[in-house]
Amino acid sequence: MLxxxxxxxxxxxxxxxxxxxxLVKWKKVNVHxxxxxxxxxxxxxxxxxxxxxxxxxxxxIIVSKxxxxxxxxxxxxxxxxxxxxxxxxxxxxxxxxxxxxLIDHSNKNTFYNELAYMMxxxxxxxxxxQWFNTGLALSYGIKGEGQGHYFFDxxxxxxxxASDAYTRTQGSACFIVSIKDSLLGPxxxxxxxxxxxxxxxxxxxxxxxxxxxxxxxxxxxxxGKSSGLMxxxxxxxxxxxxxxxxxxxxxxxxxxxxxLEHPDSLEFINWKSKEEDKVIxxxxxxxxxxxxxxxxxxxSGQNANNSIRVSDSFMNSLNDPExxxxxxxxxxxxxxxxxxxxxxxxxxxxxxxxxGDPGIQFDDTINAWHTCPAGENGNADDPKNRxxxxxxxxxxxxxxxxxxxxxxxxxxxxxxxxxxTFDIESYLHCIMLIQLVLEATIHxxxxxxxxxxxxxxxxxxxxxxxxxxxxxxxxxxxxYDSEAARTIGASLMSLLTGQxxxxxxxxxxxxxxxxxxxxxxxxxxxxxxxxxxxxGLQLIQPQFEGLGYLPPTISHSxxxxxxxxxxxxALKEVWNKALESGETNGYRNAQVSxxxxxxxxxxxxxxxxxxxxxxxxxxxxxxxxxxxxMEIVNPILPLTLKxxxxxxxxxQAIIDYIMRKEERDGYSILVDxxxxxxxxLKQEHYAIFDTANKCGSGVRYISPEAHVKMMAxxxxxxxxxxxxxxxxxxxxxxxxxxxxxxxxxxxGVKAIALYRDGCKASQPLSTSLNTTxxxxxxxxxxxxxxxxxxxxxxxYTPIRTKPTGIRNAHVHxxxxxxxxxxxxxxxxxxxxxxxxxxxxGRQGSLVKGLLDSISTTISxxxxxxxxxxxxxxMYRGQKFExxxxxxxxxxxKRVDSISDLISKIIDIELGDFTYCQVKPDSxxxxxxxxxxxxISFPPTAETIRxxxxxxxxxxxxxxxxxxxxxxxxxxxxxxxCAECGTTTGCS
Numbered sequence: 001m002l003x004x005x006x007x008x009x010x011x012x013x014x015x016x017x018x019x020x021x022x023l024v025k026w027k028k029v030n031v032h033x034x035x036x037x038x039x040x041x042x043x044x045x046x047x048x049x050x051x052x053x054x055x056x057x058x059x060x061i062i063v064s065k066x067x068x069x070x071x072x073x074x075x076x077x078x079x080x081x082x083x084x085x086x087x088x089x090x091x092x093x094x095x096x097x098x099x100x101x102l103i104d105h106s107n108k109n110t111f112y113n114e115l116a117y118m119m120x121x122x123x124x125x126x127x128x129x130q131w132f133n134t135g136l137a138l139s140y141g142i143k144g145e146g147q148g149h150y151f152f153d154x155x156x157x158x159x160x161x162a163s164d165a166y167t168r169t170q171g172s173a174c175f176i177v178s179i180k181d182s183l184l185g186p187x188x189x190x191x192x193x194x195x196x197x198x199x200x201x202x203x204x205x206x207x208x209x210x211x212x213x214x215x216x217x218x219x220x221x222x223x224g225k226s227s228g229l230m231x232x233x234x235x236x237x238x239x240x241x242x243x244x245x246x247x248x249x250x251x252x253x254x255x256x257x258x259x260l261e262h263p264d265s266l267e268f269i270n271w272k273s274k275e276e277d278k279v280i281x282x283x284x285x286x287x288x289x290x291x292x293x294x295x296x297x298x299x300s301g302q303n304a305n306n307s308i309r310v311s312d313s314f315m316n317s318l319n320d321p322e323x324x325x326x327x328x329x330x331x332x333x334x335x336x337x338x339x340x341x342x343x344x345x346x347x348x349x350x351x352x353x354x355x356g357d358p359g360i361q362f363d364d365t366i367n368a369w370h371t372c373p374a375g376e377n378g379n380a381d382d383p384k385n386r387x388x389x390x391x392x393x394x395x396x397x398x399x400x401x402x403x404x405x406x407x408x409x410x411x412x413x414x415x416x417x418x419x420x421t422f423d424i425e426s427y428l429h430c431i432m433l434i435q436l437v438l439e440a441t442i443h444x445x446x447x448x449x450x451x452x453x454x455x456x457x458x459x460x461x462x463x464x465x466x467x468x469x470x471x472x473x474x475x476x477x478x479x480y481d482s483e484a485a486r487t488i489g490a491s492l493m494s495l496l497t498g499q500x501x502x503x504x505x506x507x508x509x510x511x512x513x514x515x516x517x518x519x520x521x522x523x524x525x526x527x528x529x530x531x532x533x534x535x536g537l538q539l540i541q542p543q544f545e546g547l548g549y550l551p552p553t554i555s556h557s558x559x560x561x562x563x564x565x566x567x568x569x570a571l572k573e574v575w576n577k578a579l580e581s582g583e584t585n586g587y588r589n590a591q592v593s594x595x596x597x598x599x600x601x602x603x604x605x606x607x608x609x610x611x612x613x614x615x616x617x618x619x620x621x622x623x624x625x626x627x628x629x630m631e632i633v634n635p636i637l638p639l640t641l642k643x644x645x646x647x648x649x650x651x652q653a654i655i656d657y658i659m660r661k662e663e664r665d666g667y668s669i670l671v672d673x674x675x676x677x678x679x680x681l682k683q684e685h686y687a688i689f690d691t692a693n694k695c696g697s698g699v700r701y702i703s704p705e706a707h708v709k710m711m712a713x714x715x716x717x718x719x720x721x722x723x724x725x726x727x728x729x730x731x732x733x734x735x736x737x738x739x740x741x742x743x744x745x746x747x748g749v750k751a752i753a754l755y756r757d758g759c760k761a762s763q764p765l766s767t768s769l770n771t772t773x774x775x776x777x778x779x780x781x782x783x784x785x786x787x788x789x790x791x792x793x794x795x796y797t798p799i800r801t802k803p804t805g806i807r808n809a810h811v812h813x814x815x816x817x818x819x820x821x822x823x824x825x826x827x828x829x830x831x832x833x834x835x836x837x838x839x840x841g842r843q844g845s846l847v848k849g850l851l852d853s854i855s856t857t858i859s860x861x862x863x864x865x866x867x868x869x870x871x872x873x874m875y876r877g878q879k880f881e882x883x884x885x886x887x888x889x890x891x892x893k894r895v896d897s898i899s900d901l902i903s904k905i906i907d908i909e910l911g912d913f914t915y916c917q918v919k920p921d922s923x924x925x926x927x928x929x930x931x932x933x934x935i936s937f938p939p940t941a942e943t944i945r946x947x948x949x950x951x952x953x954x955x956x957x958x959x960x961x962x963x964x965x966x967x968x969x970x971x972x973x974x975x976x977c978a979e980c981g982t983t984t985g986c987s
Contacts, residue, residue, distance in 0.1 A: 002506040006107040009429045010117045020113040021083050024120050025052040031063040033980060035963055036885060036893060038917060042963060042980070049081035051120050055622070058122075058606045061981035065600060066131035071142045082120075088135030089126070090115045092169065093437045095138065096444035101511045102436055114433055123413045124434055125601035127173035127406035128983075129204055130441070136166040143167055148198055149446035152457035159450045168446040171405045173596075174391035174463065175199055175206045175452065178400035181213050181330065187451070189213075189232055193239055196254070198448045200243045205253030205392035205985065209309070209400070214330040215263035229264045230271065233301075240303035253392040253974065253985050254304035257361060260314060260344070263327045263336040269308060269347050273354035275299040279761045286873060288915065289761040296761075305392055305973055306357040307751065308348060312364040312548055315745045317341045349738045355760055359753030359973065360741055361390065366397055366750045368547050371524040371719070372459060372590050375399065378519040393723035393973050393985045394751045395594040398461050401451040404591070404720070405441045406463040407434050408598045410605045411492060412472050417643060420476065420563060422492075424570045431464065431499040438462035439507060439588060458515040463594035463720060464500050466493060467602045470609030474636045477643050479687035480614040481706035486713035487558045489612065491567050493595070494535040494554060494717035498574040500592035501528060505581035513586025521586070528582060532575040534716035536568075551716040551748045594720035599976025599983045608636055610971055612710060612724060614702055615691045618658050619673050631670060633659055640688065650680040674698030692727060704728050704740050704754070712747035721750040723972030723985070730758040753973045787867075800863045803827070803834035812905050814889040817882035819847075821898065823905050833868045833909060835859045836902065851898075858902065872906040875899040876915065893917035 011020060029050045033042040043064045050059050067079040068088075079085055094112045097103045103111050118124050126134075136142040144165030151168055153160045162168055177195055180187040192208070199206045214220075216228025233256060240254045258268045282295040289295045296302050317323035318341060325344055327336040351358060366387050367373065375385030390397045396404040414427045442460050447453040469489050470480060478485040508517075517524070526545045533544055536554040544551065559568040595611055602610040609615055615634055622632045633655050641651040657678040662671045673696035675681065675689050686700060694701045707726045714722055726740055737754060744752040809826035819840055826835040836858045838851045861871055879896040886892050886901065891908060894917060895901040904915050913919045960968040960977040967978040974985030 002102070002503070002510050003104060003107060005432060005506075006103060006110055006114075008110055009114060009426065010121075011110075011113040014113060020116045021120070023117060026050065027052045029054075029056070029059045029063075031060050033060060033064055033963060036917075039893075045078070045080070047080065049083060051082065053606075054082075054122070055606050057622075057979075058604050060979075061600060061603050065128070065981045066604075068136065068140070068142075071136075072140055084139075085131070086116050086119050088139035089130060090119070092135035092138050092444070093440050096440035097436055100440060100443040102440065102507060111433070111436070114429075115437065118430060118433065121413065122410055122605040123430055124407055124409045125605050126171070126437065126441075127596070128600055129173050130169070130171045130405065133166060134169040134171055134441075137164070138167075147201070148194075149448060150450045150453035151446045152453055159453045162446045168444050169441065170204065170447070171441040171445050172403035172447070172456075173204050173406050174393075174396035174404040174594075175204055175448070176389050176391060176396070176398065176400055176402055177206050177208050177449070177452070178388075179208055179210065179212060193236065195448055196236065196239065197243060200240070200253075204403075204448075205255070207255035207257060207389045207391045207396075209257040209259070209388035211257075211259040211262050211309075211388070212330065215336065216267075218263075218329060218331050228267075229258070229262070230267050233268075233271075237300050237303050241297075253983075255390055255392040255394070256304050256306045257309055257389040258306075259309045259363075260311070261326070261328045263329060265308065265327065266344070266347060268306065269351050269358055272301045272306060272357040273351040275301045276355040276760060283761055286869075289877065301357075305359065305394075305753070307359040307361045307390070307394065307753070309361050309363045309388075312362070314341060315362070315742070318345055318742070345738065346734075349734045349741065352741075352754060353732070353734045353737045353756055353759070356753070356755040359394065359751060360744070361394070361751040362745055362749070364548060365745075365748055366721070369527055369530070369719075369750070371527050372399065372516065372520040373523050374516070374520045376458065376516055380523060390721065390751060393597050394721055394753065395465070395596045395718075395723040395972070396461075396463055396720050397750065398591055398720070399455060399459065401449065402455045402459060402461055403445075403447055403452055404461045404463040404594065405438055405445070406465065406594060406596050407438060408465045408467045408596060408601060408611075409434070409496070410468050410602075410607055411466045412468045412475070412607070415472055415475065417475055417639060422564070422567055424495075424566055427492075427495070428499050428570070428574070431496055432503045434464055435462065435500045435503040435589075435592065436507075438464065439504075459590040460514045460588060461591040461719075462500070462589050463591070463596065464496060465593060465595045465598070465611070465718075466496065467598040467605070467611050468607040468609055469612045470614040471607065471636050474615065474640050474688060475643070477640055477688055480690060480702050480710070481687065483558065484562055486552075486710055487554060488562065488564070488567075489710065490552070490554050490713045490717055491535075491559060491564070491571055493593070493714050494531070495567070495571055495574055497531060497593040497717050497719060498535065498571070498578045500589075501587060502574060502578040502581055504587040504589045504592055505578065505585045507588035509581070509585040511588070513588055514590055517586040517590075520590070524587070524590070525579075525583065528579060531717065532579055535571050535575050537572055537575045547748075549746070549748050552713055591719035593718050595714060595718055595722040595724075597723040597972025597974055597976070597983075597985050599971040599974070599985060600981040603976075603978065603981055608634070610976070612714060612722065613692065613971070616693055616969070617673065617691055617695050618675055618689065619670065619695075631659070637689065644685055644688070646680060654678040654681050672696035672698075676700060704732075704736070705743060708740060708743050708747060708749060708752070711744070711749045711752070715749055723974070724753075725970050725973050726752065726754040727970065728754055728756040730756060732756050755970060799865070800860065801828075801865075802863055807834070809835075810909065812889060812908075814892060814901060815887040816895060816898070816901065817884055819882050820888070821901070823902065825905065825909050833862050833906065835862065836906070838898065838902065854899070854902075868906050868910060869912075872903040872910070875903040875906075877903075891916040891918045891920065 014020060014023060026049050029048045030046045031048060032044050034040060035042055045063055048063060066085060069078040072078050090112055093115065094108055098108055146162055147165050149162040149170065150159050151162055178187060179192050182188040184190055196206050210229055213229045213232065214226045216226060218226045220226055258265055278299045279289055279295045282298060283289040287295040314325055321342055323341040324338050325341045326338045329336045370387050373380040373385050375382065387397050388400055409430060414423045439462060442456060447456055473480050473485040529539060530544055530547065533539060534551050534553050536556045556568045598611045618634050618637060619631055620634055638651055638655060641654060658673060658675055660671055675695065676698045690700050690702050692702055704726045711722050711724055728736060740754055741752060803826060807826045809824050812823040814821050822839050824837045825833060828834040837855045840847055840851060858871060862868060877896055878899040883896050885894055891913060892901065892904050907915055960980060960982055962982040963977065963980040968975050969978060972985065974983060976983040
């Protein structure tokens with residue numbers, strides 16, 4: 001049956017004398033990436049082959065992240081074509097599927113051509129470890145020394161050690177690893193360090209539930225008392241941090257999970273929020289509080305996501321103000337202490353409000369959808385067979401010591417805007433082919449521990465998902481926050497899961513189900529029936545089974561109203577086949593779907609949005625072939641306007657309103673970016689164009705509750721879970737956090753994480769500017785407090801001394817977002833700073849007034865005796881527009897605002913280059929000696945950009961540790977750089 005489905009679909013036009021690579025047009029691409037902070041060249045490769053429709057940004061990311069750059073048996077020694085990259089992966093999957101018996105020689109070429117074509121057309125992409133590792137030995141003979149990986153040998157019926165690194169592939173991004181309460185030996189604390197290190201090195205992430213580790217003060221078997229869980233978590237945090245900065249394939253991705261009943265859970269809950277307070281204190285003492293600065297490097301807990309596991313009973317107890325909750329000792333299982341449930345909840349919500357951690361995983365909801373609670377031993381009551389943890393981004397949830405290899409489909413490739421229909425046949429065909437790939441990857445895969453190798457073989461979990469949903473909704477003319485969008489998203493996800501399970505059942509028919517299917521069959525079929533009920537399928541028994549809540553169900557009448565009857569019919573047909581075939585044949589895979597963050601691979605597919613996320617803004621940037629960027633309107637927006645009935649002139653007027661610019665010193669820069677008030681745009685259409693953040697001076701944005709509702713709509717149609725962060729505005733309260741967490745529980749979301757804008761010291765807000773220059777006593781730095789005590793007269797009887805006559809001065813020239821600035825620093829006769837004046841080329845009266853005001857404020861502070869270094873510290877890191885890359889200055893390459901620029905210039909005049917991105921040849925040289933010529937600094941080649949982007953207008957976030965851009969943004973529960981593709985996650 002399965003082999004009969006493997007027929008040409010996308011490649012029917014392929015002729016006998018053609019290769020699949022002849023079906024697309026190709027172009028030559030040059031890739032040149034530099035570190036924005038230092039100017040160091042990261043990648044420089046020329047004459048590379050890519051399909052003509054790939055953007056420069058996609059080419060840059062694929063080349064920098066995924067091209068093999070050594071060991072290739074060619075004259076150049078590295079991959080030079082996307083053809084090579086596609087071939088080495090597809091060739092591996094085809095041979096693995098052939099060896100497993102999923103395909104035969106009659107359809108081998110068809111399988112190859114269809115898979116390759118889908119990658120060439122950016123229809124889908126596997127997770128990053130596949131791009132890194134897959135096919136290196138088969139295609140290039142690159143094997144590498146064995147790195148301690150294992151696989152299950154079907155002939156010997158046992159786990160054996162892999163002889164080399166690449167004959168098999170570590171194709172899995174997601175791992176859940178168990179740990180025992182022991183210091184030495186297998187699965188011990190020390191063994192865990194080795195396991196995590198091996199995983200991080202090969203581009204994967206790890207999640208662990210630490211609840212087995214005894215708490216602080218519990219007795220040890222050899223005498224004495226335990227130092228507690230937190231002491232070990234800090235060790236593992238340092239290990240992850242060391243690997244992150246050690247030049248490995250990607251940053252370490254790690255998830256710490258702890259059950260609420262653990263005696264150390266309150267310390268775990270408050271860990272990161274307390275460390276954040278330390279960062280603030282270190283910042284007052286002058287330490288750098290940027291993410292990769294010395295302050296964060298000094299504190300612990302910064303290299304993992306933390307989640308607390310809570311039960312239904314605890315969540316329900318919050319309705320009773322008198323309810324209590326007991327923490328249980330690990331060794332003797334006695335009660336450690338009993339606390340008011342509301343007090344524990346307050347600590348959870350405060351910590352999350354303070355720093356974004358911990359997230360929450362709802363244990364009973366997760367396990368209600370568990371397909372294999374009987375595990376290997378057939379005992380569904382055995383706690384060891386429960387789901388205890390997730391991967392770092394929270395989308396893969398299954399048994400401990402298992403792995404999942406992921407892939408994502410670019411759903412926009414299957415939607416026709418002209419007919420408002422989906423190509424269901426192609427979509428189902430694509431799902432079938434990728435499910436075969438993911439299964440074949442397990443067959444020829446290798447894993448970091450014997451336990452993971454064995455369980456991965458026996459349960460064979462896979463993780464197919466979607467990306468670009470946010471773009472799809474806008475293109476369909478549906479507000480992200482609408483029942484219509486939630487219905488479409490749920491239907492497409494349900495169709496994917498149903499088809500993947502159906503194909504898995506056909507694989508089981510050919511080569512058998514996963515090893516422990518029969519003993520888990522009653523539970524797995526119960527879960528699949530619940531999936532089918534959520535899809536709107538009418539079963540003989542209509543009631544949901546084993547759920548403590550009523551999940552949302554797809555409305556087929558709503559689909560009909562949306563003119564999606566074909567999608568409705570396909571849903572019913574697929575789930576009927578999945579249930580019927582599975583009942584007869586079983587399933588080859590215990591799980592089949594997740595919704596991963598898809599950061600890097602979404603950019604590689606030129607997706608406009610990632611995973612299930614909405615757009616961030618109306619304006620984005622396009623990377624230019626020759627370098628630099630060009631600001632463009634969100635490319636989906638004009639298509640949507642046309643679909644909504646706006647004529648060309650009306651649509652252009654709306655776009656012009658969003659993209660309106662102002663001439664400043666010969667540069668055109670965006671002045672706002674909002675869509676509200678656009679000419680011709682009907683107010684009833686505003687919601688369609690709502691984004692995750694406010695745009696410019698606009699006030700509209702997608703509410704946090706809308707994000708939760710979207711997750712709730714998608715969750716019942718996913719085997720695993722969804723990686724998504726709910727963003728809250730800075731002024732959100734702890735009660736707002738509580739409401740989001742409780743809403744997530746009530747709607748059946750499996751796991752939730754949130755982030756309040758500006759809650760971390762590494763992300764200062766524009767509102768942090770203190771225009772009075774007066775600090776509260778508690779905000780004074782250590783040195784300021786000493787000065788306050790020693791010289792109180794300075795604080796009560798200020799005396800102003802003005803510079804007079806002709807004085808020495810230096811002029812610094814800098815350009816931010818097209819605004820050219822001249823900062824004049826003049827000195828007293830004794831060499832101390834006495835005045836700072838900021839002016840702008842071709843400025844308007846508003847800009848002039850603001851610059852005059854800040855110049856006067858700083859100058860008077862200097863003249864009243866405020867130390868220059870304290871002024872620099874006060875203005876350092878303040879964030880408001882204009883901000884971003886700096887041109888025209890040899891040492892300063894990026895600032896968060898004009899205030900931040902001034903702070904850096906003051907530092908330079910004091911001989912301190914700590915906060916400058918480029919250092920002089922010798923920092924011991926006197927500042928005066930190389931600034932005494934009173935010169936302006938000409939722009940350097942590496943700082944010239946075609947255009948720049950405002951944080952309100954494009955993907956603007958933290959500093960990327962790889963390329964130095966400010967495009968490291970939240971993506972799911974992790975982060976991804978929109979420029980170079982670097983991710984802190986595992987997909």
